[in-house]
Amino acid sequence: MSAAIELRDLRKSFGPTEIIRGVDLQIEKGERHAIIGPNGAGKSTLFHLISGRYNLSGGAVHLHGEDISNLPPYEIYRKGLSRSFQVTNIFPNMSVFENVRCGLMWAKDYKYSFWHLVDREHDLNRKTAQVIEEIGLTSRQHIPAGVLTYAEQRALEIGISAAGGADVIMLDEPTAGMSHSETDQAIELIRKITDGKTLVMVEHDMGVVFDVADRISVLVYGEIIACDTPENIRNSKAVQEAYLGAEAED
């Protein structure tokens, strides 16, 4: 069976500088995979290459065995890969309900000319309500998304990422800026919402990474220097020297 995501000798240069320098990686179906690495290692760039935001300078990206290299983001999304961004990416003036429903509509390829029929789309509304319940925002569903707390906005974003039925979910720093208790809730939500799906996340909080991930890739200067279980990554001397050691000294 093919991997959910396979990266083959992936490369990205900005001008003369090669930022992603030949990344090979297989992420299995149903796996929760974290990408860690120091600031500027290229983690976000790698995300943008997989999700179609950046064109590749070399190599290939496969999704469930299909070559998706250089496809536009919306086509990759329709093929079942959904991603969130480091910066919250919701419509602040639309209600929580409308934000989720909008995500569902894009996923289902509704045309804009159908907007006037939206309220009659009972299925769509029911599914929207289901997603909102899963992310724990039912009591807040009619308020503008911009009024939610930061942690609620991130939960909404995770909900929208998963709502369209994507089977590969990519989350960029899902717990950034959260308190301990908000982080705990976010971990629970991530687990729930990615159950049975493939998760790829970039995360700086090592507690979250070691708690959630089945496997971890360590990216340093655009190269994966280790890809292993949390336990082996924690005990790897090379990783400690290149990355974790620096954190341990804090």
Ligand SMILES: Nc1ncnc2c1ncn2[C@@H]1O[C@H](COP(=O)(O)OP(=O)(O)OP(=O)(O)O)[C@@H](O)[C@H]1O
């Ligand atoms: N669009 C761009 N044009 C030029 N250089 C870029 C661009 N995007 C990223 N870079 C450079 O690529 C390198 C990797 O950046 P990237 O944001 O991918 O790292 P990161 O590992 O996600 O860092 P962080 O942990 O701080 O978010 C950095 O040196 C950055 O300046």
